[in-house]
Amino acid sequence: MEQALYQATILTFEELGFMFPVPDMDVLGLDPKTSSAISIDFKGDFDGRLVLQVESSMMPTIAENMLGEEMPVEEEMQRDALGEIANVICGNALSMIAGKKAVFKLGAPQFMTEIEETEDPKAVAHFNLEEGRAEVLLYTRGKQ
Amino acid sequence: MSFNILIVDDSAAMRSIISKTLRLSGLPLGEIHQAKNGVEALEVLEENWVDLALVDINMPVMDGETLINHVRENPDTEDLAIIVVSTESSETRIEKLLEKRVEFIHKPFTPETLREKVCHLTGVEYGTSTVSSNNFDF
Numbered sequence: 001m002e003q004a005l006y007q008a009t010i011l012t013f014e015e016l017g018f019m020f021p022v023p024d025m026d027v028l029g030l031d032p033k034t035s036s037a038i039s040i041d042f043k044g045d046f047d048g049r050l051v052l053q054v055e056s057s058m059m060p061t062i063a064e065n066m067l068g069e070e071m072p073v074e075e076e077m078q079r080d081a082l083g084e085i086a087n088v089i090c091g092n093a094l095s096m097i098a099g100k101k102a103v104f105k106l107g108a109p110q111f112m113t114e115i116e117e118t119e120d121p122k123a124v125a126h127f128n129l130e131e132g133r134a135e136v137l138l139y140t141r142g143k144q
Numbered sequence: 145m146s147f148n149i150l151i152v153d154d155s156a157a158m159r160s161i162i163s164k165t166l167r168l169s170g171l172p173l174g175e176i177h178q179a180k181n182g183v184e185a186l187e188v189l190e191e192n193w194v195d196l197a198l199v200d201i202n203m204p205v206m207d208g209e210t211l212i213n214h215v216r217e218n219p220d221t222e223d224l225a226i227i228v229v230s231t232e233s234s235e236t237r238i239e240k241l242l243e244k245r246v247e248f249i250h251k252p253f254t255p256e257t258l259r260e261k262v263c264h265l266t267g268v269e270y271g272t273s274t275v276s277s278n279n280f281d282f
Binding site for chain 2 (some may be wrong): 009012014015016066067068077080081082083087088090091092093095100101102103104105106108109115
């Protein structure tokens with residue numbers, strides 16, 4: 001499961017964001033005060049939620065890289081860009097975990113104003129990028 | 145001759161990426177319309193001539209699959225060239241979509257992949273504005 005998070009995240013950042021995440025062995029989570037997070041709920045062979053959290057200072061660069069903009073990108077578009085990254089990571093990771101026959105329905109990306117989860121994630125992947133740190137957390141319910 | 149294109153995706157960022165890639169594709173472009181769900185897309189199709197639609201699947205209000213069904217059921221739009229651009233990985237769902245006469249691009253995609261697929265479907269040679277002999281009859 002963790003392997004799928006690493007693979008899907010690296011692929012997505014490279015191809016959509018032209019950014020190159022390197023797995024980070026430092027398991028300390030990001031500071032919620034200086035981070036931005038997007039969540040995607042999903043239903044299918046099993047249900048759950050994927051959360052992508054990045055250092056907030058990375059948000060403009062992610063959007064600018066994705067959109068090929070040299071001018072500053074407005075905040076709403078920055079969130080939208082991060083949401084699309086999370087969406088693609090989620091779709092690809094679920095397929096790696098559950099196989100190509102599995103069917104999942106993904107919800108719309110939700111920007112999280114407060115990062116709090118009552119349960120521990122089933123899998124976490126940490127990354128270092130040139131622009132900052134990121135992590136992906138997968139919460140699941142039901143049978144996998 | 146130029147192609148009018150409709151991009152349907154609930155993400156403004158993704159619509160912008162696709163639009164930018166199209167402009168770099170060498171495709172002779174006419175109007176590029178955008179819609180953030182299937183209902184908006186049907187409204188655009190009602191009022192405009194569109195040659196090619198790039199359609200996401202997971203969208204609020206009306207998803208891409210329902211949109212494609214509506215398009216194929218309408219005699220005015222039944223032959224519209226459609227490329228599905230989606231994170232969908234389920235072989236079952238992709239096979240079902242392909243039965244609706246669409247091409248499929250999996251996200252994440254490189255700009256080259258999108259360009260190649262669009263050029264293939266429209267008959268425009270990659271990187272040029274030349275329409276080949278086995279082009280679609282728009």
